[in-house]
Amino acid sequence: MINLILFGPPGSGKGTQAAMLVERYGLLHISTGDLFRYELSNDTPLGIEARGYMQKGELVPDSVTIGMLRNKVKANPDVPGYIFDGFPRNIIQSEALDALLEETEQAVSALLMLEVSDEEIVKRIVGRGATSGRADDLDESIIRNRIEVYKKETTPVFDYYDRLGKAKKIQGVGAIEAIFGRLCAEIDHING
Numbered sequence: 349m350i351n352l353i354l355f356g357p358p359g360s361g362k363g364t365q366a367a368m369l370v371e372r373y374g375l376l377h378i379s380t381g382d383l384f385r386y387e388l389s390n391d392t393p394l395g396i397e398a399r400g401y402m403q404k405g406e407l408v409p410d411s412v413t414i415g416m417l418r419n420k421v422k423a424n425p426d427v428p429g430y431i432f433d434g435f436p437r438n439i440i441q442s443e444a445l446d447a448l449l450e451e452t453e454q455a456v457s458a459l460l461m462l463e464v465s466d467e468e469i470v471k472r473i474v475g476r477g478a479t480s481g482r483a484d485d486l487d488e489s490i491i492r493n494r495i496e497v498y499k500k501e502t503t504p505v506f507d508y509y510d511r512l513g514k515a516k517k518i519q520g521v522g523a524i525e526a527i528f529g530r531l532c533a534e535i536d537h538i539n540g
């Protein structure tokens with residue numbers, strides 16, 4: 349199995365690249381942001397709980413997020429691997445993911461981080477907001493808060509997997525196909 353964490357700030361292109369990686373490697377894409385938006389659009393109790401946090405650009409509490417992620421993984425055991433997108437977003441979630449994968453004697457294969465500057469991110473997200481229908485993409489102060497949360501709470505996840513020799517930085521600016529090529533080169537290297 350190959351279990352990838354697609355990592356990087358909001359708006360760094362994780363969703364776009366994940367869709368292309370799914371095509372090439374047949375992995376299951378699990379985006380916690382997409383899962384929350386699905387719950388939200390169906391007004392489920394989980395969606396209602398997540399809404400306030402998402403609207404402010406804060407993290408949804410770990411117990412909720414980890415439970416949701418766990419259900420998704422457990423419901424899809426027979427896949428060649430997973431692409432985790434938007435998860436883990438802090439150290440608690442990283443430890444939970446490692447423990448979850450260990451239950452089936454699996455592990456994170458690699459964390460691939462798309463590197464994009466703050467200014468580029470804000471520009472991209474504001475552009476996406478015009479068509480994405482995401483309230484958290486329309487307000488620059490919410491976008492800035494998501495970037496702050498990323499820097500404070502999420503970047504330690506990179507160091508956590510870096511210490512295990514599993515973290516790689518990928519230049520996230522340029523043509524979509526070129527970035528895809530860089531990701532594939534890393535994955536093929538891991539796959540041996």
Ligand code: ADP
Pocket residue numbers: 357358359380381382384401402403405406407408409413433434435436437441494
């Ligand atoms: P982006 O990466 O563009 O900020 P996502 O679609 O990954 O957006 O997530 C949108 C929102 O969903 C986040 O701002 C947060 O409120 C919530 N969320 C997504 N994933 C997690 C997570 N792993 N832990 C806590 N909250 C999360």
